[in-house]
Amino acid sequence: MDPQSAKFIGAGIAALGIGVAAIGVGNLFGQFLQGALRNPSAADGQFGRLIFGFAVTEALGIFALVVAFLLLFT
Amino acid sequence: MPDPIYQFEVKRLIPLDVFGIDATFTNSALFMVAGVLLSFGLLMYASRGRSLVPSRLQSVAESIYEFVAGMVRDSMGEQGMKFFPLIFTFFMFILTLNMLGMVPGFFTVTSQLWVTAALALMVFVIVIVVGFAKNGLGFLRLFVPEGVPIYVLPLVSLIEVISFFSRPLSHSLRLFANMLAGHITLKVFAGFIIMLLGAGGAASAIAPLPLLAVLGITALEFLVAFLQAYVFTMLTCMYLNDALHPGH
Numbered sequence: 001m002d003p004q005s006a007k008f009i010g011a012g013i014a015a016l017g018i019g020v021a022a023i024g025v026g027n028l029f030g031q032f033l034q035g036a037l038r039n040p041s042a043a044d045g046q047f048g049r050l051i052f053g054f055a056v057t058e059a060l061g062i063f064a065l066v067v068a069f070l071l072l073f074t
Numbered sequence: 075m076p077d078p079i080y081q082f083e084v085k086r087l088i089p090l091d092v093f094g095i096d097a098t099f100t101n102s103a104l105f106m107v108a109g110v111l112l113s114f115g116l117l118m119y120a121s122r123g124r125s126l127v128p129s130r131l132q133s134v135a136e137s138i139y140e141f142v143a144g145m146v147r148d149s150m151g152e153q154g155m156k157f158f159p160l161i162f163t164f165f166m167f168i169l170t171l172n173m174l175g176m177v178p179g180f181f182t183v184t185s186q187l188w189v190t191a192a193l194a195l196m197v198f199v200i201v202i203v204v205g206f207a208k209n210g211l212g213f214l215r216l217f218v219p220e221g222v223p224i225y226v227l228p229l230v231s232l233i234e235v236i237s238f239f240s241r242p243l244s245h246s247l248r249l250f251a252n253m254l255a256g257h258i259t260l261k262v263f264a265g266f267i268i269m270l271l272g273a274g275g276a277a278s279a280i281a282p283l284p285l286l287a288v289l290g291i292t293a294l295e296f297l298v299a300f301l302q303a304y305v306f307t308m309l310t311c312m313y314l315n316d317a318l319h320p321g322h
Contacts, residue, residue, distance in 0.1 A: 048148055048308060055305040059244040062251040069254070073079060 007071050014068040021061025028053050078261035082185055082254070102189070105181045109170040117166070138166075142307065149311040150318060157314055160200070164193070165307040172253065172299035176292070184302075185253040187246065194246035197310050205317035216320040245309060252302050256295045263288045 032050050036043035088099035120135035128136055142162045146154050168184060175182025183189050205213035217234045218227065266284040270277045 048145070051301075051305060051308060052312065055248060055309060056244075059248050062248055063244075065251050065255055066247060069251075 011068040011071040014064050014071060017064025017067070018061045021058060021064065024057040024060075025054060028057055078258045078265065081257060081261060082182070084186070101181045102183050102186060105171065105174060105183050106189075109167065109174055109183065112174070113166040113170040145304075145308055146311055149308065150315045153318065154311070154314065157311075161307055161310060161314075164197075164310055165303055168193070168249065168306055169300065169303035172303055173296075175253065175257070176295060176299060182253055182257055184249055185257060187250045190246040190250040191242070193249075193306070194242040197245065197313060198242040201313045201317045204314065205320065208318060209320055213317070213320050216316055241313065245306070249302050249306050252298055256291070256298055260288060260291055260295065263291060 028050070032043075032046070036046075085101045086098045087101055087104060090097045090099055116131075117135050117138075120131040123129060123132060125132065139162070142165050143155070143158060146158050146161055150157070171183045174180055175184065205216070209215075216238070217231045219230060219234065222230050263284045267281050267288070270281040270284065
């Protein structure tokens, strides 16, 4: 296979990881809303933890994105 | 299609060589200076009156202060307020640079990996220094969580050590990749408009669609610019909290 096209295919496969991270982030916010609607008075206090979970989950998707960028532009 | 990576090119403005070290003043350095001056000037100008009933600009500065102070108190408790100047500087620096990057044609400093890596390494070193200065060798309790059965403890400790040392990596990559990906997406969608208009005929008729997408993504990018500044500072708070109270 042409190395250039192999690079592009690899970048495409690496980008799939972002979609998997999207499931995680969606799950996170969904579960938060579920909890928040059951007990709205406690929801505001948990905003920091929500964002922390979001940041940690998102980081793994970002790693996949970085792999894709490395394949595309180096 | 125009190259979407071109916007991140660092250009040499004033070549400068200090004893063999390349200290060239680049467009990146220019925007960093601009960001510092902008945030410093805004806060100084806003707090010049210090009236009891704040003016409009003063209440902006006060609400930024209260926002960051609340974040520090929530995550580290009252003794964390010692680190407030540091945290506030990080927040204002990153927020200003992210927002400056949103102006069309401006350079986004936080989309350079070496800038975010320097910030994250700074946090990493501060956490280690503060941790050992505060707790001595007790800081190592961070890697030995309480209430873990002895037979899984080696495995848990190993995972804790790995996660501790991968912090600067994820801390810097998160900010960098978010800003980079957002700006590339904007440029790619803007490129679609030109390509569709260039194709002519029926293709030109749907050119407004990517324009709408660019509008939406721009709004989203403003949210991301704020959110990433918030996330970076909040993770800094959490890491510093580990240094102040290891083993929790």
